[in-house]
Amino acid sequence: MHYRRLGKSSLVVSGLGLGCMGMSEFYGETDDAESIGTIHHALDRGVTFLDTADMYGVGRNEELVGRAMASRRHEVILATKFGNVRGSDGSFQGVNGRPEYVQQACEASLRRLRISTIDLYYQHRVDPKVPIEETVGAMARLIEQGKVRYLGLSEAGEQTIRRAHTTHPIAALQTEYSLWTRDPEDGILATCRELGIGFVPYSPLGRGFLTGRFQKPADLGDKDFRRFNPRFQDENFQKNLRLVEGIEKIAKEKGCTPAQLALAWVLAQGEDLAPIPGTKRRAYLDQNLGALEVALTAADLQRLDRLAPRGITAGTRYPEAHMKAVGI
Secondary structure, three states, X not given: OOEEEOOOOOOEEEOOOEEOHHHOOOEOOOOHHHHHHHHHHHHHOOOOEEXXXXXXXXXXXXXXXXXXXXOOHHHOEEEEEEOEEEOOOOOEEEXXXXXXXXXXXXHHHHHHHOOOOEEEEEEOOOOOOOOHHHHHHHXXXXXXXXXXXXXXXXXXXXXXXXXXXXXXXXXXXXXXXXXXXXXHHHOHHHHHHHHOOEEEEEOOOOOOHHHOOOOOHHHOXXXXXXXXXXHHOHHHHHHHHHHHHHHHHHHXXXXXXXXHHHHHHHHOOOOOEOOOOEOOOHHHHHHHHHHHHOOOOHHHHHHHHHHOOOOOOOOOOOOHHHHOOOOO
């Protein structure tokens, strides 16, 4: 396993982390036993960076991660998130960044995770109704209380990142980044590097699309939220398949899988990046970890840049209503 430090913080994490969201919701059927087995297998393979959030499965994902790491807490750098509020019925009720909610959300996460301290606590989405200084100020008080070690933001815009970092040092920014989502290259990555903030790419496999597993929208199950993602629909799906075909061709030449090539590209963008591909199965975990052994030459990277330049992907990465909550 390779390890990377998140920005100027003292958080050292595995070069590839493990996103746990799909273990409890969003990506079709779930299997808690296999998911816990996958987490244990990840730890056995040297993965130290686990990512969850209070909204995943309406708290169930934090509970699952808590059970999985109960006897192995010392091996884990644990990240969780707050801010996306859901009702007990699963309904989405908006974003909440109010200081009193920050405290409540953290204490609820600690209970579900069965731990006393969260290593990295992110604001999942920025609340436009609350000044970021107030939200981050409340997050900083959690550090004073010993309930959190480091602070992070997710999908925040450049000016918000700067204002937040002035209020209290931000250790990491989590944002979608992959060969089909290169938006952070328009300024977010540069801002993080200027300020010494680590960058955590989520969905580095394009929500599984870049693996080549999906050949038509019907390949997604009825409970899979990707069915409602514009990139997975109709004409966009067919256009995006051409990108996957190019990745598959290069991967074959490199002697790796398309998933490994796509992850290797993200890893090659800088030692300050620590991607967190998600999976709920041990077999896919092992495949993803194989990306650490894929060496890309300068020529390989140039070829991939030509294949997947910024803006080539058809469709937005979330439905229109959800896009309004990113980059604030």
